Amino acid sequence: MTEDWGLDVQKYSPNADRNAINGIVRYCGISLQKRDSSLVSLSDREEVTRVRESFLKKKLGLTDPDADLDKSIMAVGERMKGDRTKNSVTLYYLLAEHFGMLSMFGGPGSAAGTG
Template sequence: MSKDWIADVKKYAPKADEAVLEGMLKTYRLTLSNADAAYVSFSDAAELETVRKNFLQKKLGLTQSDAELDEAIKEIGAKMKDGSKNSRLAVYYLLAEKFGKLDMFK
């Protein structure tokens, strides 16, 4: 991959676990290779619903209410609000970290 996805994550989580990052890269390599899917738009309600349903609920197995999960996504969006594109890998890493689920990707 030509894009340095790991550097994107480390912008927000400087001490990110390398083993977790490598595992996430393996899991989401195809997604990250698609320009439309590689980034998360925090202003797109359908996109945020996809993050909640497909990543938080299905992948991470979280059972919190939709409102609580949506609030967590919003919190990560605020943390990443620096004018750059929001890489899906960074969003997913920060959410997995928030919910204590990073070990799933080792």
């Protein structure tokens, strides 16, 4: 599946950083190869838990209470409510942006994002 993930991210963050998008695509890896696994269903409690545990806690290293992290996930989901399908690259980008952590993926403020 060839897709320009940046186009979807830019619907919600018009000045999205391409380096950060590419870093998130690398993070997502093989899961982006199949449409079903590249999407996130925020109405599925297990998927919200997976995003919280795997991305927010494990990858971003956040230690906020689960309820606060879940509220952040749902707030980003609310921003994306116009899309029936929510792709994981866009969700993760918006969450990293929300928490000011795009630099972890080569975005602004990172060594890879300067230049």
